[in-house]
Amino acid sequence: MTSVKFLGHSCFLVSNGDQSVLIDPFLTGNPKASCTADDVSPDAILLSHAHADHLGDAVSISQRTGAQIVTVFELAMYCGGQGANVHPMGIGGQRSFDWGTVKFVQAFHSSGIQTEGGFLYGGMPAGIVLTMGGKTIYHAGDTGLFSDMQLIGRRHSPDLAILPIGDNFTMGIDDAVEATIMIQPKKVVPMHYGTFDVIEVDPDEFKLKLTDQAVECQVLEPGESLDV
Ligand code: NI
Ligand code: MN
Secondary structure (H helix, E strand, C coil), X not given: XXXXXXXXXXXXXXXXXXXXXXXXXXXXXXCCCCCCHHHCCCCEEECCCCXXXXXXXXXXXXXHHCCXXXXXXXXXXXXXXXXXXXXXXXXXXXXXXXXXXXXXXXXXXXXXXXXXXXXXXXXXXXXXXXXECCEEEEECCCCCCCCCHHHHHHHHCCCEEEEECCCCCCCCHHHHHHHXXXXXXXXXXXXXXXXXXXXXXXXXXXXXXXXXXXXXXCCCCCCCEEEC
């Protein structure tokens, strides 16, 4: 059994019972976080891109626990320079680790690393295809709608798709509905809404608009889990 716990915004903890992987750990400063950075001890940390609401506490959690940060090359090198244990990858590359298999896929967004001296180049933003405990999860990161989501669905048959719906910075609800239809996952969970005023949308509208589709939409409150 693979369980997926929503920790708020775009942060999820995926567990196979023995091991766990933390995605986009924005906990400190996240008004919707269901726990603190000190409450999590994952085996690895996956990052979709460098924006502060995704990079979040990744470096400090890696330093405290030794968890390896797995992400795209430039962001991995940046985190390594900050003292984290890292493994760099690139879009389209897949690798098996002792806790699961990861492939980075495209996302249409940006990925600057915000520093006191301005933005650093963070490499490509990404979506994450994670297979763990025999289940495949597609966490789309921050992205607009793109038709190759159909290819990601065909290629990986995700058991669960986790899609942004908050609009402004990413897809809104109607584009996320279109994305779900293209990906055809067994289950879909919305993310990246309600954390800030500018991305305030009603996730139940997303669920309602998927009523006629052969997909189970589950809206999670921060702290809630689902079994995949
Ligand atoms: Ni972003
Ligand atoms: Mn974001």
